[in-house]
Amino acid sequence: MIEALRLKDEGFGSKLPMNLVIATSLVKAYCVLGNLDRALDLFTQMIESGITPNKVTFSVLIDGCYKNGNARKAYELHEQMKAAGIPPTFFTYNSLILGFLKANCSQEAMRLFDEAVECKVASVVTYNIIIYWLCKEGRMGEACNIFDKMAYGGVEPSEVSYNHLILGYCRQGNMDLASKVFNEMNDRGMKPNVITYSTLMDGYFKKGEVDQALSVHGQMMQRRICPNDYTFNTIISGLSKAGKTSEADAMLKNFMTWGTPNVITYTTMIDGFCKGNNIYLAQSVHNEMKMRGLDLDLPAYSALIDGLCKNGNMRGAHEVFSELLEVGLSPNTIVYNSLISGFRNRRNMEAAISLFRRMCDEGVECDLATYTTLIDGLLRADNVPFALELYSEMLNKGITPDHIIYTVLINGLCEKGHWETAREFLEEMNGKNVPPNVCIYNTLIAIYVKEGNLDEAFRLHDEMLEWGLVPDDRTLDILVNSPLEKNTSVVGV
Template identity: 55%
Template sequence: MRRCSLTLSSFSLCLHHSSKKPKYFYLSTSSFHPDHDKLPNDSNFPETTFSEIVFTEKPTTERSSRGQFPPSLTQIFQKEKYPTQDHIIEILLNNQHDPKYALGYFLWADKWGGNIKTIDSLCIMLHIFIQSGKLSSAERLLKKSLSGSSSPNASVLVDRLIKTLKICGSDNHRVFDCVLNVFARAGLVGEAVVGFNRMITSGIFPCVKSRNILLTALVRANKIEKAQDLYREMQARGMDCNCSTLDIMMHGSLKKGNLDEAEDYFWDMKGRGLKFDAVLYNTVIQSICKKQDSKRACEFLKEMKDLGFVPSDITYTSVIGACMKQGNMMEALRIKDEMISDGVPLNLVATTSLIKLYCTQGDVNGALVLLSKMTKSGIAPSGVTYAILIEGCCRNRNVEKAYELYKEMKEMGMSPNVFTVNSIIRGFLEKKRWEESFKLFDEAADSGLANIFTYNNLIYWLSTESRVTEARNLWDKMLNKGLIPTVVSYNGLILGHCKQGNMDAASILVTEMSEKGIKPNVITYTSMIDGYFKKGEVDQAFNVHGQMLGLGIVPNDFTFNTIINGLCKAGQTFEASKMLKKFIEEGFIPICMTYNSIIDGFIKEGSMKLALATFHQMHQSGVSPNVVTYTSFIDGYIKNNSINLALEMRNEMRSKGLQLDVAAYNALIDGFCKKRNMQCARELFDELFKVGLTPSSAIYNSLIGGYRNQNNMEEAFELHKHMCEEGIRCDLPTYTTLIDGSLKVGNIVFAAELYTEMLAKGVVPDIITYTVLINGLCHEGQLKNAHNVLDEMNGKNMSPNVLIYNALIAGYFRAGNMQEAFRLHDEMLDRGLEPDEATYDILVNGKFE
């Protein structure tokens, strides 16, 4: 008998170098620990665990450093060099009461058993573990056996377990739970199902826990229909189910998107009187939330809490999300407060959902407050949270805060997506903050983030501002980046050319679109129609309209309104009103803007009666007039010197709850200023501030002109000062009126200062400004300065008018310099200017006014 001189501590190392493997099972001591708990100590096996009882060759009877083997097993090992299957089973059956020793022999026999098939010995060893209450040890032993190349199939294993169960004289069926658990958890769900079917046909029913493990494995493997078949089989055979079973089946239905089926499981089990647990309620509520039935979700949430269960944070989040999707903000906030009061902290998903709800409702401030609370509570916002807030701020026209959040997001190491960047760029563009929008665009373009939509936004906005050259440069840059223009890209550039009246360039782009297989749409043709109307080419506009119809492109409301507005602007308002009737017959429903175009057109043509008739037609069509409608009438009545009728319109407007806008105030103030009723004009000006409006440059100009006409330049200068303080731009009419007033009151120094200030601000004088300057200087006897202004005009290739020559001729005539006066007369004739009656009154009759 050969002896082994190795100690127990060396056995594991020797095992790694052993090349001999048994046919069915190879159990490595380095990875197999059937039980972490030690069996009762034996005097010959102090502190020895199962994993140490493995041999790399036949054992020695010599005492090792870790202890000595029991004589009984040692004698057996020494006696049998190659034990038979019957002998192995005999030894295992004789040692059922001592699983520790039985395992030692089993491992030795498996290692040295040669070609002996050991499936029966494995089954007996599993029974031994089960009988001794070592289910986890049995599971680990079986799991290790399945990792071999010749692992037993489930059907055979179940049959052999049934046979050996009788041999062992046991009636403990927990070994079958062990088989089901191990096969299912090892991912061998098909084998697990086969084994399960073999068990139940043999009258063996695994426990509900094991059945649930099998159902879970099937659901996770997306074999949901198989799980449902198995569930029905269990029900048909009277196997009891618990909440976990129901929860598994509901998750399976939810996984395949069948919400109704998931709920059917719930009601079926509720009808059977099953008492639900918190897990099941959480699943049910989340299922209902996916159906977006927030009312029922809240009812189940209340039922769950009434039973003493605390909903999970995911459940609360689901209910909040369902309420949010149905626009029930108050209920969502109530659930949020309830969640916090139950001690369930707000998670990232719930907080982000509430932030989205605030933004959807337009309450961006509430969303920002929630963000602050979120960060203070230790919840770090995600990229989605920031994206929602940025979008909300942009929609609320608070692009400054949006950009602040964008920078904060980047500082936290998050990369904004292109949609977020595009939102901020659009926000800057809407506020005409070109520098910031292009800076952000350059960052996006350099990083490769900018997409076709980014370019389209900028091209469109540049085109609306008639900055077509810049739009075209951006277009070229877009092409160089390899981006393919869309119909939206072309429409943006076509719009720019149409606004500039460059219809040839616009037409070339339309042709280019067709050549590249991009079909022009209704917006393309409507832009072209609008461009031709603005250029006064009405016939060409209708030719494009005809082409559009010929291609089968159906006009939309934008097209109809463009044609009506274009005819009105072209002075063909009556034709526009006839065209409106035709469009209505074709199904067009006019809106307030439609009627406003016709009303404004008639008013500008001096046809107040037709404007009022259209106004009544508008009422009969059920369209309510807006501020623009009344402003047109107010402006029309004022221009017709019917200030009282204008005020009546103002009163009617207020009676309908409409607030005057800046344009309406401008019309009224201008009317009173022209009537020299500065008191009423000033009252309206003060009222404008009280209602929260900011006066425009036109309003200031009307008031300054009114005070100038009354020679009250102190008030005019005070208004100019107020403009500068408020940051309201002084335009050419502002400076021209102030310079004229200053010269009329003899304040030449201030007039010169104003003129210098005007030039410094880049405001270019026109013929009216030069006329005012020369006339005022001549009246003050400043003939040399007046002549210098004339030279300045000549230097700018700007031709003086008759009024300028009359002022100069009168000035020199008044100064007694007849020679210069007549020379100027001759110069005037040489320029092709026709002297008027005032010229001859000065030269012949000496009338200087």
């Protein structure tokens, strides 16, 4: 294919007569190589030279447009195809729908899906594309409606269709409905596969229902369905996070009888042990990886660094960070954020700022989490000017603040006596339509109560209600009990 393109580009192709088969093959070759412009140019040349493209030519080019991120051009070709009297196929509709979903144009994707259904060319794959997207968006009701629509359209759902629904419910933590879909799958004579079982296990582990997860694993083994890497990684991760270290180790040994655990498996164990607060075991797994000659990747180092930082072992985290650099890996935002957060927690803002400077010098992206952590640490250290300077820098970089960083700013500024500045940030939140939380209002209300400005305190209370926020026990305690020391007439307000 590449040789054919080379000959054409060098002019040899002009000595041979161009026909539909050759032209379509060359268009496909350009698309596969990511050269969409050349593919489109050749398509235009075809038409100009009198070669009429067929449905294969259009399908190849529409698919190429989708895979190269040009959904609009794919749609133009789709319309051109229909105008030429060539009925689109399920393949072209699938490419178009995927292209628009990838481009975050969901309305166009749904319209094309409806068109495909109406034209009776929608296949089970077409339905599955939409079901998967809806499940990913958490729109399970709509996903189920599309699933039911398949039967009315005479399309039989596949194992993939059921797997998508099970995954959607598992992501929502709704294991009752996930289990219901699984049972329905069995009742209809469908055979759950390794993906089905692994997805269910992952859902149960994430809900903390370890026994249920292991029960699903037992069912899978009874049906003689071979586990894959994802299955083992899911079980090892779930057991590690649940603190079942001996069971996780046993599963790792079991994995070795089936195949060879890879870097992902060991990284899963490290992450699980860290989240289960078993740092020693996480370090042991890290050392075992090196002993086995595995090439540790960035996620493997990142998981251990994060665990050590959260455990307060900054010396150990720095040693692993140094090792990461020695093996030639480049730390990313996640690694730096873990270290910065760790040093912030240890009140070592000098080290945190040093890492921040290093990030900037190396061109590593500083995200909202980076700035939130630094600003929080600086406010705790009573360095208000630098904290506000970093906030301005963050805005200048186009990073949009969220309710978390506003909470950090308002609470921190109030604690340091900068009440007016804190109030300005509340007004900024309102201006940016970022909903404040009860914690923010409690902090500001407490300040005004302390100053004896009860009118402003109760005005903020009313503003909180306007946001639809429900005052908690602390709000009521601040407003009802605190003023008693200053003015008993407040009782009953």
